[in-house]
Amino acid sequence: MSHSYFTRKLLNIKDKNITFSKDYLEKVKLNGITSFIFKGILTYQPTHCQKCGTLFDSKFKKHGFKTSRIVIPKVSLHDTYLDLKKQRYYCGHCQSTFTLSTSIVEKNCYISYHTKHAIALEAQNKISECDIARRHQVSHSTVNRIIHSFYESQTLNLNYLPENLCFDEFKSVKSAEGHMSFIFCDADSKQIIDIVEDRRLNSLQAYFKRYTKEARHRVKNIVIDMYAPYISLIKDLFPHAQIIIDKFHLVQHLSRTLNKTRIRFMKKFKKHGRKFKRYWRLFLKSHALLNTTTYRSVYCFKQPMREIDILNFLLDLSPELKATYDLYQELLFALQTKNLKRFNHLLETEHPLVSPEFQTAFQTFKTYQSYIKNTLSTHYTNGPIEGINNKIKVIKRIAFGYRSFYHFKSRILMVQNLTKPKTKILAA
Ligand SMILES: [Zn+2]
Structure with a gap:
C-alpha cells in the first residue's frame, strides 16, 4: 500500500486519480x-475533449498543470487545504485547452463537496452561520449560499390540513410588518406546518385560500390567542372549526393586567414602592401556593414574615387593590380548574371596586366569552408552539438576528428537521 493510498483514506478522497x-x-x-x-x-x-467532445486520440497533448487550493475538512483540528495540481490537456481538433476534473470538487469551485456537505449538516444544529463559517474555513456568505442550495425548499400539501391546529405568532425579522410573523402547527403531532411572514388578515387570507376547500373544511379545532383578525379569518375560511382561546394567553392577559394595577399603586404609595417592586411575584402566584407556615426574615420588613403576611400588608393599603387581587385569584382558579360555570358567573357579575385596568380586561374577556368556553372544555393549548417559539428565539439569538425572512424561515425549518438536505448531495 502506497502513502498515496493512505493519504486518500485519511482525507476520505475517493478519486483514485489523485496521487500524493x-x-x-x-x-x-x-x-x-x-x-x-x-x-x-x-x-x-x-x-x-471537454470543449468539443471528440474522443481521445493522438491529437491530444499534455499541456502543463493548473494548481488550485481546495478547502477540505479539518485534520487534527487544523485548517486544511488540498493544493491540487490538475493536469491540463490540449485538444488538436478544436485547438483549445482544458483542465481535468475530479469528483471531490465542483468545476470552478474551491470548496470540496465534503466541506459543503458538513456545512449543510451543521445547519441543522443551533449554531450561527458565522461559527459554521469559521469552523470550515469559508466565508459567511459561502455558508449562506451552500445552506440554501443544499436544502430543498419545503413542499406544502395544499390538499391536506390536520384536524386540530395551533395558530400563533413570533417576533420575526425587521422587514416583516409589525415585526411579527405567523406560525401554525398540528396540535396533535406538534409539527410545524408553515411559517408566514405577515400575520395581518389580508396576507393570511391570501395564504389559506391556496389550500383546497376540502382541506380547510376538515379542520375541527383551532387554538389562537386573543387577536381579532384570527377570528374573522377562521369564520371566513374554516367554517367547521371551533375557536379555542389558548389558556396560557388568558392567564398571561390576567397577570399583565394585575401587574399594571400593581405598578400604579407602587407609584402611588412611594413609601412602600420598594416592597411593591420586590414582591411582585407574590401577587401573581396562585393563592393556594403561598407560604403560610414558615416565617422568614425578609429584606424590606423588620420582623420575620410569611409570604401571606407580606401580601396582606400590601393589599391592606388599598381596597381597590384588594378587590382586584381577589378577582384575579378567582378567575385564575376558575381557569385552572376548568370551572366554566364559575368563570361565566364571575364575568356576568358587576365588580365596581376593581381597578380600571381590570375593567378593560373584563370587557375583552366578555367579547371572547363564547370562545373561552371552548378553552375550558378541551385539552388543546398552544403549548406545542410555545416550545417551538422558544427554539426560534435561540436561533435568532445565536445568529444575532436575521435580515432576510427567507433565510430565517429556512433555518427554522432546518433546525426543526422539516427540510432535509438533497439526497444527491448526501451521496457525494
Ligand atoms: Zn476539442
Whole structure:
C-alpha cells in the first residue's frame, strides 16, 4: 500500500486519480492560522475533449498543470487545504485547452463537496452561520449560499390540513410588518406546518385560500390567542372549526393586567414602592401556593414574615387593590380548574371596586366569552408552539438576528428537521 493510498483514506478522497508525492504535507501559517496543506496531483487520460467532445486520440497533448487550493475538512483540528495540481490537456481538433476534473470538487469551485456537505449538516444544529463559517474555513456568505442550495425548499400539501391546529405568532425579522410573523402547527403531532411572514388578515387570507376547500373544511379545532383578525379569518375560511382561546394567553392577559394595577399603586404609595417592586411575584402566584407556615426574615420588613403576611400588608393599603387581587385569584382558579360555570358567573357579575385596568380586561374577556368556553372544555393549548417559539428565539439569538425572512424561515425549518438536505448531495 502506497502513502498515496493512505493519504486518500485519511482525507476520505475517493478519486483514485489523485496521487500524493513524497513531501506531500506542509504545515504553514495562513493569515496567522496554522494550517495543513496537502499537495496532490490529478492526472489521468481523459476519454474525450471537454470543449468539443471528440474522443481521445493522438491529437491530444499534455499541456502543463493548473494548481488550485481546495478547502477540505479539518485534520487534527487544523485548517486544511488540498493544493491540487490538475493536469491540463490540449485538444488538436478544436485547438483549445482544458483542465481535468475530479469528483471531490465542483468545476470552478474551491470548496470540496465534503466541506459543503458538513456545512449543510451543521445547519441543522443551533449554531450561527458565522461559527459554521469559521469552523470550515469559508466565508459567511459561502455558508449562506451552500445552506440554501443544499436544502430543498419545503413542499406544502395544499390538499391536506390536520384536524386540530395551533395558530400563533413570533417576533420575526425587521422587514416583516409589525415585526411579527405567523406560525401554525398540528396540535396533535406538534409539527410545524408553515411559517408566514405577515400575520395581518389580508396576507393570511391570501395564504389559506391556496389550500383546497376540502382541506380547510376538515379542520375541527383551532387554538389562537386573543387577536381579532384570527377570528374573522377562521369564520371566513374554516367554517367547521371551533375557536379555542389558548389558556396560557388568558392567564398571561390576567397577570399583565394585575401587574399594571400593581405598578400604579407602587407609584402611588412611594413609601412602600420598594416592597411593591420586590414582591411582585407574590401577587401573581396562585393563592393556594403561598407560604403560610414558615416565617422568614425578609429584606424590606423588620420582623420575620410569611409570604401571606407580606401580601396582606400590601393589599391592606388599598381596597381597590384588594378587590382586584381577589378577582384575579378567582378567575385564575376558575381557569385552572376548568370551572366554566364559575368563570361565566364571575364575568356576568358587576365588580365596581376593581381597578380600571381590570375593567378593560373584563370587557375583552366578555367579547371572547363564547370562545373561552371552548378553552375550558378541551385539552388543546398552544403549548406545542410555545416550545417551538422558544427554539426560534435561540436561533435568532445565536445568529444575532436575521435580515432576510427567507433565510430565517429556512433555518427554522432546518433546525426543526422539516427540510432535509438533497439526497444527491448526501451521496457525494
Ligand atoms: Zn476539442
